Amino acid sequence: MLPFPYLVFTTVLEQGTFYKAASILNVTPSAISHSINQLEQELGFPVFNRSRTGVSLTPNGEKILPLIQQIINTQSRITQLAQQIQGLDIGIIRIGAFSSACINWLPPVIQTFKETYPQVEITVKQAGFSEITRDVKNGNLDLGITMLPTKEPGVISQKLIEDEIYCIAPSDFKTENGTSVSQQDLKNYNFILQKGDYDWDTKAALDHYQISPTAIQFSIDDQSIIAMVEAGLGLGILPALALQKNTGKVQILPFEDAFYRKIGLVTTNAASLTPSTKAIIKQFQDFIKEKYPSRLLTI
Structure with missing residues (x-):
């Protein structure tokens, strides 16, 4: 006991x-x-x-x-x-995931899992990337869906997919080549993004296109970014997963030089995982393999 x-x-x-x-x-x-x-x-x-x-x-x-x-x-x-x-087949699985994974991935995965294991309780915590990894490391979560690579030692990660990063522009925005966004197109524009994204692959894309930190504004969430772009307050930068259910009147444009973020699962030592946690990890892997055979998420 x-x-x-x-x-x-x-x-x-x-x-x-x-x-x-x-x-x-x-x-x-x-x-x-x-x-x-x-x-x-x-x-x-x-x-x-x-x-x-x-x-x-x-x-x-x-x-x-x-x-x-x-x-x-x-x-x-x-x-x-x-x-x-x-x-x-009963127990509890504690999952942590960032916003767009909670919206687009968790509902179908949990629904399918519950058909086989109806008595297994599942709790979900929506949080930022670093917090998810830290909670897995400390044992507060059994499984995390987050950005890779992780910055916390003592966790095991496995890549699920690469998620392309896009430029979000007002409906009247025009690019020089008519298809993708180049550095020339971005001159004199402010960028709107979530503060938590700036230390990850999003920052790499902005640095590549020489976007000055003084031209960056921070918003609360993905939908706020889209709303601000739609209102003509600047350009946004969001990955494909965050744009799956976009309803805003904006353009989703690829960058001339493509950038991707890596999304994966984080756990503790495999030997310490419960059977039900191992089962839902397998469910996630099967879901990604079926939905994204190329392991690449694009618009």
Whole structure:
């Protein structure tokens, strides 16, 4: 059985306060406080900073978080394996993905998976690329869909597809060659993009075309970028996956020199994955292979 203080530790971290954790675990706040005090006494150091607004991890608490999460995940795998031995396909899979993957990929993959494993619970967290990878590393997610290469050591990645990056322009925008965007076409234009994208392949494309950082504006999400471009406030830069359900009155133009971002799955050590997580990874691989035989996503 899982030591209760470990479960309390992760629940308090997720909820942010002892009171909310007590509500989730159906115990009193004093029981939560007692469990955390017991854990800190056994470890010999505080794991949480307490304040009126809630709690946060101490530096030592951050160090033990991956280990405690690993113990919890191991218990979950033991329980799931025991259930499979008894002929039961149940458990939980925690998936993290960025916005356009949540919109375009997760619904059909999860729907197909649930047809075979209806009792497996799936939770989805939408987040940025770095946060997804970090949560997989720390054991808070079982599987992540993110950009490659990852910047976090200790995770295993596998490429799914290359996603072409496009220039988004107003309907009256004209290019010199009539088909693709060149450096000459981009002079005197501002670019609108998400801040989280600027450190990845998007930045490589903008640098290649010598777009000055002073000509870059940041927006909230993909749809906001399209709306701003449609209003004539600048040019956008978005990958093909983010444009699958575009309804804006804009032009989607390839760059003269093509750029691609790599999208992949990130997990921890394969030996530590539950059977259900391995099964949904296979589901993702089959989905990509069938939908994109060339492993290249274009418009």
